Amino acid sequence: MMNHDQPSAKDRCGKIWSGMQLLKDTTESKHFLPTGLEGIDTLLGGGLRQGQLTEVTGPSSSGKTQVCLHSASLVAAKHMGVVMYLDTSNSFSPSRVATIIDGSSDVFGQRGFDLQPKDMRLKSVMRSIICESVFDIFALFEVLHQLEGSLLNDKVNNGGSKICLLIIDSISSLLAPIIGGKYPQGRSMMISVAMILKKLADEHNLSVLVTNHTVSAGNGAVKPALGESWRAVPHVRLVLSRECGSNICTATVLKHTLKVFPL
Amino acid sequence: MLSEEQSQKHITTGSGDLNNILGGGIHCKEVTEIGGVPGVGKTQLGIQLAINVQIPVEYGGLGGKAVYIDTEGSFMVERVYQIAEGCISDILEHFPHSHEKSSFAQKQLQPEHFLADIYYFRVCSYTEQIAAINYLEKFLGEHKDVRIVIIDSVTFHFRQDFDDMALRTRVLSGLSLKLMKIAKAYNLAVVLLNQVTTKFTEGSFQLTLALGDSWSHSCTNRLILYWNGNDRYAYLDKSPSLPVASAPYAVTGKGVRDAGNSNHKRVRVT
Numbered sequence: 024m025m026n027h028d029q030p031s032a033k034d035r036c037g038k039i040w041s042g043m044q045l046l047k048d049t050t051e052s053k054h055f056l057p058t059g060l061e062g063i064d065t066l067l068g069g070g071l072r073q074g075q076l077t078e079v080t081g082p083s084s085s086g087k088t089q090v091c092l093h094s095a096s097l098v099a100a101k102h103m104g105v106v107m108y109l110d111t112s113n114s115f116s117p118s119r120v121a122t123i124i125d126g127s128s129d130v131f132g133q134r135g136f137d138l139q140p141k142d143m144r145l146k147s148v149m150r151s152i153i154c155e156s157v158f159d160i161f162a163l164f165e166v167l168h169q170l171e172g173s174l175l176n177d178k179v180n181n182g183g184s185k186i187c188l189l190i191i192d193s194i195s196s197l198l199a200p201i202i203g204g205k206y207p208q209g210r211s212m213m214i215s216v217a218m219i220l221k222k223l224a225d226e227h228n229l230s231v232l233v234t235n236h237t238v239s240a241g242n243g244a245v246k247p248a249l250g251e252s253w254r255a256v257p258h259v260r261l262v263l264s265r266e267c268g269s270n271i272c273t274a275t276v277l278k279h280t281l282k283v284f285p286l
Numbered sequence: 287m288l289s290e291e292q293s294q295k296h297i298t299t300g301s302g303d304l305n306n307i308l309g310g311g312i313h314c315k316e317v318t319e320i321g322g323v324p325g326v327g328k329t330q331l332g333i334q335l336a337i338n339v340q341i342p343v344e345y346g347g348l349g350g351k352a353v354y355i356d357t358e359g360s361f362m363v364e365r366v367y368q369i370a371e372g373c374i375s376d377i378l379e380h381f382p383h384s385h386e387k388s389s390f391a392q393k394q395l396q397p398e399h400f401l402a403d404i405y406y407f408r409v410c411s412y413t414e415q416i417a418a419i420n421y422l423e424k425f426l427g428e429h430k431d432v433r434i435v436i437i438d439s440v441t442f443h444f445r446q447d448f449d450d451m452a453l454r455t456r457v458l459s460g461l462s463l464k465l466m467k468i469a470k471a472y473n474l475a476v477v478l479l480n481q482v483t484t485k486f487t488e489g490s491f492q493l494t495l496a497l498g499d500s501w502s503h504s505c506t507n508r509l510i511l512y513w514n515g516n517d518r519y520a521y522l523d524k525s526p527s528l529p530v531a532s533a534p535y536a537v538t539g540k541g542v543r544d545a546g547n548s549n550h551k552r553v554r555v556t
Binding site for chain 2: 198
């Protein structure tokens, strides 16, 4: 279902779209990639939308990396496409992915997913996840340019599947060393990253998920990091929070282009 | 990648309960932050890890060396010697048929050898700290058998002297990314010891780890050490693959061990 002939990148940019073409494109090719976490999928209206940049923010240990790992596992397990996972804190753990898949195997059983033996399934899932460690902003630029290049050349990754989900956990740790201070280069790099991500999402029908951390906003409140310029960048922003000592996390929507929330 | 992770060895902390909540011990290729009030045992745990990483492969350890970056001057050599002796006596107790192991490995089990394999750096200001971490990469390229880098404590020089908070955040996040990179590239564990501070939240003062909110995102795992009455407890606060849990431990004459027998315990000094 995901490997339709989608309009190639050359067709998309520079072309003038009519309203009907846009509607057709949205209903036919902009699918939602489920994260596997019911509450979050409901808040997101189905999942991570292709062509959009979704941001998950929250204080430390509120579950952001878990959301990323869940989405990566689920998308890979359902053979929706290849997942590219850019990790800045060495948190990507294949054994955690295995636990997640084993945990949701009953869901797969209901949907008629082919029940291969556990290690075969795990191997095929791991093959669909490309995990790379990036530790500074320049490495990120390089990875994104390479990705753009390989997508433009229509090279198929991993035997026939195209990449459909790009996860960056966490983009704020890469941007933190350069923003702030008197020199504006940091903020301009942040905006360039934002533009490249949105371009990738739009031209190649990717869903992009990034995580951000929080900083204090005075009087004990917290606000997402990266400042005012970043606020306008993601299409959907979610805030996670976890109560002290419990395993329950709550998610709140800060911004969503498609939904209206009563104030 | 999965097979690589499964074959990853962990560095035992000396206490079985602590190892359990950590998933076997301190993980290599990850940055672990350990924080707590003064006197709860952070430096003891740091020294214990520097010794435990050297347990030879034949006895279930990693057989690697340690780098200890000391910012406060709390590295007491006599205590390290004591802990090394305690570790060796535990190994010999655990592996009674020592004639099966190679005699070379046995000869290596001397406290002097353990001390010799700890590379110690003393830094006295934050610029020295930054320089030491920048130098680490070159150092590790030359000494490939280092398996753990301990920084005790990462907070000390950044708490005073800094007027510009934004600069402090930038410097610290750059530092943490470098440490992440080193952990991954050289396949070693990085352990950062942190102090506590008070934070005004929800109308009251609470103790939280120092260096602010942005720093709390810069580690892969976080362990908080605290007192519960007269007992020491460790609480796993952040981990990508393990649930939160707490476990008791004790600091004895031999080092960090399970809290079980209440004799030998060094009690809380108030």
